[in-house]
Amino acid sequence: MLQVVLFDLDGTLLPMDHRKFMNEYLKELSLFVRPVIEPDAFKQALMASTSAMAANNSLVFTNEEVFWKDFENHLGERLPSIRPLLELFYAEKFRQLSYVAHPCQEARILVKAAMERNLRIALATNPLFPLTAILSRMSWAGVDDFPWNLITSYEVMHFCKPHPGYYREIAAHLGVRPEECLMVGNNVDEDLVAGTLGMKTYLVTDCLLGDPAGICRADWHGSIQRLAWLWENQGFPGESRVKL
Incomplete structure (x- = not known):
């Protein structure tokens, strides 16, 4: 039942259009963190850590925990400066991407x-x-x-x-x-x-x-x-x- x-x-x-959404999302996000990291370098790190999260095969860590652990491996000492920017982007800027839907x-x-x-x-x-x-x-x-x-x-x-x-x-x-x-x-x-x-x-x-x-x-x-x-x-x- x-x-x-x-x-x-x-x-x-x-x-x-999924492709358009991803293109616009990555463009806006990488520009948002540009004061801390070069956009192309950021996108490469973001996609690598997203892939690591998608490949997770364990109940030990949440997707969030897997992502940030891998992201730290890519960004090192820049992570403390980038994390609050990402949180601000999702809280305020992300909603402006509604035009892709x-x-x-x-x-x-x-x-x-x-x-x-x-x-x-x-x-x-x-x-x-x-x-x-x-x-x-x-x-x-x-x-x-x-x-x-x-x-x-x-x-x-x-x-x-x-x-x-x-x-x-x-x-x-x-x-x-x-x-x-x-x-x-x-x-x-x-x-x-x-x-x-x-x-x-x-x-x-x-x-x-x-x-x-x-x-x-x-x-x-x-x-x-x-x-x-x-x-x-x-x-x-x-x-x-x-x-x-």
């Missing part, structure tokens, strides 16, 4: 529909960012005011997508079995991994990422508009595949 709906954020609840009304419809069916909701974004940055993007999507049962920020998670441990950890946090969860996401490679653990999956195809041939691995697939219509008019998808 379905108990929890996991919603991906970027490209799912928040339609966006294209919010849609269906995001609120989907989350509200899940809550009206007494389902718990988890914001299952890849936990590479601090909570402040995730809350900003949730506000762009218009879903930040819902009572989320879990938001997978880098402060609380120990794995990243597409590691199966990421989905196991969400289920453990919420005290449910994977079979009691539905994952809604737009990334073939990262979001459909949930299905290997027994979670049902709906692949949102509007901002599809990954090999399109992998669509067949989803239990259902289609546009976010199609899913919103189904949830409003017919309830949650049944056993038949949803098509565009």
